[in-house]
Amino acid sequence: MNAFVSLSEPSAAQDPALPGSDVLRRLTETIAQGASERDQQRIHPYEAVGLLRQARYGALRLPREHAGGGATLRQLLGSVLELAAADSNVAHVLRNHFSFVERFVLPAPGQAPSRWLDAVAQGAIFGVAAGELSTAAVGDGSLDTTVVPDPAGGWRLNGIKFYSTGSLYADYVAVRASLPDGHAATAVVPVDRAGVRLDDDWFGMGQRLTGTGTTRLTDVHLTGDELLLDRDGHDYRIPYSSAIAQLFLTTVNAGILRAVQHEAVALVKRRGDRNFAHGLAARPEDDPVLQQEIGEIASAAFAAEATVLAAADALDRVAESRQRGAHDRELALQGALAASKAKVVVDSLTLRAATQLFDVGGASAATQRYNLDRHWRNARTLASHNPASLKARLLGQYEVHGTPLPTGGFF
Incomplete structure (x- = not known):
């Protein structure tokens, strides 16, 4: 296991590790150390x-x-991209945390700060347990997990969740759950609460270390402020x-994709003077064909980053509107369109580049010691979340007929 450097302890007056800061750069470089080893040997990135x-x-x-970084979504996702280039598992762990922050933590106009805002400000990380394997239509909102009143006060939570990314x-x-009256709610509980069990049973071919396993909830007690009712404004709909x-x-x-670009350059340099017999130069790094491959990968990485940041700008406009107390449906639709188009393009670019990486290195690049296949495995696993073909069809339907995208179901 690689050694991790120590960063200074945060204080209430100290900013978070802001995008572009030296602290965040050093942090990202540290997390990059041993990322391949962790993936290959399934060493969980607790440190x-x-x-x-x-x-x-x-x-x-x-x-x-509120002791936060004040980052825009563009700044946040730019930082997440850098973190993902260092270790895509670690970056993915935080997806549900930042989704929770957007939905439940950021204070609305005229609304008192929640207890969860203080927890996030102090460094707490939130996971989510929403999906259930018993649901036939993924993301349709139906829930077998239940929360019922506790005669002694508060509530009791019971259920089984899968795809609990980050919770480990x-x-x-x-935890998404159903109330006795049929309405939905979100229960927020400490992971060490009695009755909460996090099973490390995610064995995907990629993104192996995201903690995407099963959460089992057995008669878990909730206090009144740990249950956030959809009808109080925290509505997934x-x-x-x-x-x-x-x-x-x-x-x-x-x-x-950015990591693939870095790997491609390192790989061609590592080959030294060993090139194919029919290569166009004695040294691989001077071979125009390999240079072209790397140029295409670098161009794809540039395009992917630009696409993501453009979509982030669209979602920033939605977030700014909501912070003013407005829910502009058309603005939200435009943000969803931008995010959907980004997925269709970036997933394709990343998967193609992860394959091109092996054209740069030849057969020796396929040895397990380099673990270069992790980039394709991880990208393919991520791309499997809501397949791009479904997105593309509905985008086409919007362009042709003006049909709005689905409003829910994690679209």
Whole structure:
């Protein structure tokens, strides 16, 4: 296991590790150390996530007056892209945290700060347990997990969740559940609460270390303020409110593409004087064909980053509108369109580049010691979240007929 450097302990007056800061640069470089080894040997990145917690990375989106970084979504996702280039598993761990912050933590106009804002400001990380394997239509909102009143006060939570990404490393887990009256709610509980069990049973071919396993909830007690009712404004049915979560995954894929670019350059240099017999130069790094491959990969990385940031700008406009107390449906639709188009383009670019990487290195690049296949495996796994073919069809339907995109279902 690689050694991690120590960063100074955060204080209430110290900013989070801001995008572009030396602190964040050093943090990202540290997390990059041993990323391949962790992936190959399934070594969980507890220390890496601990460094992010210590640096209060999860507070980047909080307003400065609430001890946050005051980052825009463009700044946040630019930072996430860099983190994903260092270790896509670690970046993915934070997807549900920042989704929780957007939906439940950022203070609305005239609204008192929640207890969760203070927790995030102090460095706490939140995971989410929403999906259930018993649901036939993924993301349709139906829930077998239940929360019922506790005669002694508060509530009791029971259920089984899968795809609990990030919860294995989190301080709190946000659980979607159904109330006796049929309405939905989000229960927010500490992961060490009695009755909460996090199973490390995610064995995907890629993104192996995201903690995307099963959360089992057995008669978990909730206090009154740990249950957030949809009808109190925390409604998952707000049109297109999941676009940020979708763009986050696309950003991680763009980060993988940047990592592929770096790997391609290192790979061709590592080959020294050993080139194919029919190569066009004695040294691989001077071979115009290999140079072209790397140029195409670098161009794809540039395009992916530009696409993600353009979509982030669209979602920033939506966020700014909501912070003013408005819910502009057309603006939200435009943000969802931008996020969807970004996925269709970036997933394709990343998967193609992850394959081109082996054209740069030849057969020796396929040896397990380099673990270069992790980039394709990780990108393919991320791209499998809501397949791009479904996105593309509905984008085409919008262009031809003006049909709005689906408003929910984590579209």
